[in-house]
Amino acid sequence: MEKQFAILSKRWGTSFPNLKLVRSDFQKIRFKKIERPYFFFGNPPFVTNRKGKSRWNNLFADFVETSLKNINGVGSLQFILPLSVAFSRDYSDLRKCMLEHNRNISLSHFDNIPDTLFKSGKPEHTNSNKANSQRCSILTVRPADTLRIRSTSLIRWSKYDRKEILSQSPQYHEISSYRFNDQFPRPENSLILKYITQSLGGIQLSSLLSNNGKCKLYVSVVARNYIGFREGHVPNSHQLCFSSKRDFYRALLILSSDLFFDYWRTIGDGFHVTKGNILNFPLHDHLDEVVFPKLTTTQRIWADRDKYRKTKLNSGKITSSYDFSKRMPSLMKEYWFLKQETKC
Numbered sequence: 001m002e003k004q005f006a007i008l009s010k011r012w013g014t015s016f017p018n019l020k021l022v023r024s025d026f027q028k029i030r031f032k033k034i035e036r037p038y039f040f041f042g043n044p045p046f047v048t049n050r051k052g053k054s055r056w057n058n059l060f061a062d063f064v065e066t067s068l069k070n071i072n073g074v075g076s077l078q079f080i081l082p083l084s085v086a087f088s089r090d091y092s093d094l095r096k097c098m099l100e101h102n103r104n105i106s107l108s109h110f111d112n113i114p115d116t117l118f119k120s121g122k123p124e125h126t127n128s129n130k131a132n133s134q135r136c137s138i139l140t141v142r143p144a145d146t147l148r149i150r151s152t153s154l155i156r157w158s159k160y161d162r163k164e165i166l167s168q169s170p171q172y173h174e175i176s177s178y179r180f181n182d183q184f185p186r187p188e189n190s191l192i193l194k195y196i197t198q199s200l201g202g203i204q205l206s207s208l209l210s211n212n213g214k215c216k217l218y219v220s221v222v223a224r225n226y227i228g229f230r231e232g233h234v235p236n237s238h239q240l241c242f243s244s245k246r247d248f249y250r251a252l253l254i255l256s257s258d259l260f261f262d263y264w265r266t267i268g269d270g271f272h273v274t275k276g277n278i279l280n281f282p283l284h285d286h287l288d289e290v291v292f293p294k295l296t297t298t299q300r301i302w303a304d305r306d307k308y309r310k311t312k313l314n315s316g317k318i319t320s321s322y323d324f325s326k327r328m329p330s331l332m333k334e335y336w337f338l339k340q341e342t343k344c
């Protein structure tokens, strides 16, 4: 920390005469009531708490909670945190604490592929996902007259764009009036945010499924650039059962579409495709008007699925999945086109 201040003093040609560095356990510091508001900032530890030690699973949340309590309605904070702060049920109460006062809350989110926010990674992990740096969110909380929440997409960038991406302000989406499963979403774009907002409270993709259905679709449990489909109930796949071929193709088209992918990027963790992500996908009232004319094409693509097979080596084993993302018709573009037509 001293080193950092020395660097800044030199760079800005200034000094920090009133600065007093305190070395202590953050959890044990008793923050005095002072006239001026507190400002907490930093990169807290991402460390799992021992069972029963805290109400939170991870120490970063203790840092955030303590800071929120001490800034009250007047101070500010800025922390680099794991992405899970935005969506995990474990931190639902922490998000509620953020909303206790009128505040400006901004979140920018950073993926861990192709480039990573922290360059060093975690050398003790050989698994490439863990060896890479985590997906992170930068949380900024400032006092305000009304509550306002803004959030970016889960930003991805190549190492060539690193300097530019990390030196500019990202594009924020207004999510103040938005709640989806209690999350702070990471809107992939403004259309998907509009789609989700308009469809909330309506029926969901789960309504297409039937427990004893004979038509089965298998969806990969992880995704990066596309939602993958598997042949048969192999490990790491979700089984979805449908009572009719028509519902099977409806689900196949929706799940391989740009609409679902953008939705998943908005509310998912950027890596796992959970059964909840699939089942809770909201079906907008007008979606079937776009989906039904495309079912014959979908059926043809499925019959030709071998053309879309992708294989990769995973822990010495070859796994294969189908990637229809480039071939399936866009639901996003047509969906909004259709809405405008209806309005005229």
Ligand SMILES: C[S@@+](CC[C@H](N)C(=O)[O-])C[C@H]1O[C@@H](n2cnc3c(N)ncnc32)[C@H](O)[C@@H]1O
Binding pocket: 024, 025, 026, 027, 042, 043, 044, 045, 046
């Ligand atoms: C992710 S590192 C960030 C270090 C530094 N801020 C930086 O950006 O280089 C988290 C730091 O928090 C420290 N730490 C862990 N538990 C702490 C606690 N209870 N109180 C204060 N610091 C703690 C760790 O030693 C570690 O240096």
